[in-house]
Amino acid sequence: MGIPSIQPYFMPRKEELPKNRMSWTLDRDRAVLLIHDMQQYFIDYYDTQASPVVELLENIRQVRERCRALGIPVVYTMQPSEQTAEERGLLLDFWGPGLTAHPHKHPIVNVLSPEDKDTVLKKWRYSAFQRTQLLDLMRGWRRDQLIICGVYAHIGCMLTAGEAFMNDVQPFFVADATSDFTRNWHEMAMTYVAQRCGIVLSTRDVMDAFEEGSPEEAPFDLERLRSEIAELLERPTSEILDGDSLLDLGLDSIRLMTLVERLRNAGIEISFVELAERATLEEWWDMLSPRLQHARWPRPEGQEAHGVHG
Incomplete structure (x- = not known):
């Protein structure tokens, strides 16, 4: 009991x-x-x-x-x-x-x-x-x-x-x-x-x-990158600090490749090697931010703005 x-x-x-x-x-x-x-x-x-x-x-x-x-x-x-x-x-x-x-x-x-x-x-x-x-x-x-x-x-x-x-x-x-x-x-x-x-x-x-903005896409920014990394690592976003080594947190090659594909789908040209050569979120953002002029983060498949479908 x-x-x-x-x-x-x-x-x-x-x-x-x-x-x-x-x-x-x-x-x-x-x-x-x-x-x-x-x-x-x-x-x-x-x-x-x-x-x-x-x-x-x-x-x-x-x-x-x-x-x-x-x-x-x-x-x-x-x-x-x-x-x-x-x-x-x-x-x-x-x-x-x-x-x-x-x-x-x-x-x-x-x-x-x-x-x-x-x-x-x-x-x-x-x-x-x-x-x-x-x-x-x-x-x-x-x-x-x-x-x-x-x-x-x-x-x-x-x-x-x-x-x-x-x-x-x-x-x-x-x-x-x-x-x-x-x-x-x-x-x-x-x-x-x-x-x-x-x-x-x-x-x-x-x-x-419940996000404001375009019905088809969401802006890509540092916090969205942090959120995507947190999801891949199965950790809360509060644990993904700018200066921490992402490799030490468990970001292996499979997860890294998944992230590369997501970034490319968002219109950001980046390679696996470019990310693998850098260890922290801060370093990644310094490299990615100049490439974001036309980047938009696609919403998950089957989802519309202000709604979630089964």
Whole structure:
């Protein structure tokens, strides 16, 4: 009984996501961001210095900041630190006393602390819609899309997506901004949502969907280069510092060749050898920036501005 200790596993990459049955499109005027149960109690079951939780925290932070900048409502759920046996109900049988035994771990993790303008809901059951005001709030805001981030993917996040669907709310399940007990459970949750009730997408998809600019392409700049390298290395962008050796961070020849092809597709003439002879992001940018007069970074295949398709 209780939550097991969670061993590190690699966060799903964009190319590993299941195919969506639907082709719903994210719309900033219809969306609400849900940050689900990111309390210290639940995060402490991970090795917080390893995958997937390192990427989890960074990716949720990125999505949250983009949503805040666009005026998209941000909603947090939190299980209460004190619950009677009656209030806890059948959760007591499956998981024991939970937070009641660790009330000091009740707060949201520091890096994701809510702001005054955010909405924080007390949550009693797996789904964020059960015994909360979430559905009423969304209807009051006239919003019918829910971007889901948080823990745990196959429990509260997946069932929230299912209940959103049953209330005619389109769920968008951010695969690399959720995490789980194991990679297998995580994949099960992604597959279920993609095939039965919603859209599974990546953090990059959300950022691109809510990006200003051309509907066909996005500008190429230093931060976009950093983001692409971070994705190839399966690291948060905050770990890709200008002066660090990218080879030491794990950028092998296969990943480097993938990046070369992406740069060429963006209209930037560069060779494998030119990049391989330099070690840092700063050196790469000094070499690349003079070549960017007509460079534009193509959006991922199947995606349009302000939307993600299955």
